[in-house]
Amino acid sequence: MRKKVIAGNWKMNMLPNEAIDFIDKFAPQVKETKNEVILCVPYTDLFYALLTAQGTNIKIGAQNMHFEESGAYTGEVSAKMLKAIGVEYVIIGHSERRQYFNETDETVNKKIKTAFQNELKPIVCVGETLEQREENKTKEVITKQTELALDGLTEEQVKNTIIAYEPIWAIGTGKTATSEQANDAIKSIRDKICQIYGQNVADGVIIQYGGSVKSSNAKELFEMSDIDGGLVGGASLKPDEFAKIVNYTD
Numbered sequence: 412m413r414k415k416v417i418a419g420n421w422k423m424n425m426l427p428n429e430a431i432d433f434i435d436k437f438a439p440q441v442k443e444t445k446n447e448v449i450l451c452v453p454y455t456d457l458f459y460a461l462l463t464a465q466g467t468n469i470k471i472g473a474q475n476m477h478f479e480e481s482g483a484y485t486g487e488v489s490a491k492m493l494k495a496i497g498v499e500y501v502i503i504g505h506s507e508r509r510q511y512f513n514e515t516d517e518t519v520n521k522k523i524k525t526a527f528q529n530e531l532k533p534i535v536c537v538g539e540t541l542e543q544r545e546e547n548k549t550k551e552v553i554t555k556q557t558e559l560a561l562d563g564l565t566e567e568q569v570k571n572t573i574i575a576y577e578p579i580w581a582i583g584t585g586k587t588a589t590s591e592q593a594n595d596a597i598k599s600i601r602d603k604i605c606q607i608y609g610q611n612v613a614d615g616v617i618i619q620y621g622g623s624v625k626s627s628n629a630k631e632l633f634e635m636s637d638i639d640g641g642l643v644g645g646a647s648l649k650p651d652e653f654a655k656i657v658n659y660t661d
Contacts, residue, residue: 415633415640416573416617417657418449418534419647420474420502421456430456431463433650438467440654446640448657450647451502451534454488461497472500472534475508478521490529501526502642504560505536506579516559523560527568534573534642535560536621537600541580549578549596554603561604566612573617574600575642581622583644590628593620594635601637626655633659 425433430452441448451472452460460471477487493501503526504519519535526533537556539549553576561569576597578588588596597618605613620632621642632638647653 413615413617413639415446416449416619417446417633417640418451418472418500418502418573418575418619418642419653420451420505420621420642420644421453421648422474422507422644423453424648425452425456427456427459430460433648434460434463434467434469437650437654438464438469440650441657442468444468444657446657449500449534451500457493457498458496470499471497472502472532473498474502474505476501476503476522476526476531478518478525480525490525490531494529494531498531500532500534500573502534502536502575504556506538506577506582510579516556519560520562523568523572524563527564527571532571532573534575534619536575536577536642538577538579538582538622544578544580550599553596554599557600557603558607561607566608569604569608569612570615573619575619575621576600577621577642583623585623587623587628587632588620590631590635590638593622593632594637597635597637624656626652626659629656629659 449470449472451474464471473493476490477484503522508514523533537553539552543552581587601613617639619640619642620638624641624643625646
């Protein structure tokens with residue numbers, strides 16, 4: 412049976428002192444959970460978050476990285492830099508990176524390969540726009556994104572990739588896909604992985620849902636057959652609210 416992985420994406424929020432305060436309040440509330448808990452924080456918070464989360468069950472992730480090991484890439488951060496300070500996870504290909512910073516399926520694929528080369532665990536985002544959903548292209552778009560993202564990976568690497576299905580129209584809008592819509596989309600991603608890599612790999616891949624997840628809808632979403640937790644945005648900025656999402660079975 413697949414575990415539930417619940418990750419918070421703080422985006423461009425939280426100063427270091429706020430990150431420390433958040434973890435101090437949040438950690439005691441989730442210490443008994445059987446779910447995997449990840450906080451993906453801004454670069455400037457990483458070191459402080461890693462120190463504060465020591466001795467807890469909270470894992471720390473970054474929100475992006477460059478696919479090159481080093482070089483003349485002003486303002487970028489490499490996988491080696493993240494690994495050197497103890498980061499375990501990294502979000503790759505979030506829709507905001509694709510929309511605002513020209514992230515492509517090709518760069519997403521390069522970043523995933525670099526993450527594995529440096530023993531980082533990628534959380535890879537896929538999702539469709541409202542226009543694409545209205546044109547009934549959801550399955551086509553997200554399965555193609557998945558196929559291109561995983562191109563050239565070994566079966567073992569695919570098994571260790573977390574995929575986050577994030578319908579772009581639901582991110583930060585307060586709109587949420589129904590649990591059935593989310594599950595159907597995630598099942599189509601799993602079916603595509605099965606088609607390429609086989610049933611054993613597909614059954615083992617963690618696929619999260621992201622898009623206005625909150626404590627009031629977490630239980631319904633996470634108890635669907637193919638949804639393995641969530642990538643949570645705004646609600647992960649409030650320790651009490653995020654703890655309720657992590658502890659959704661209580």
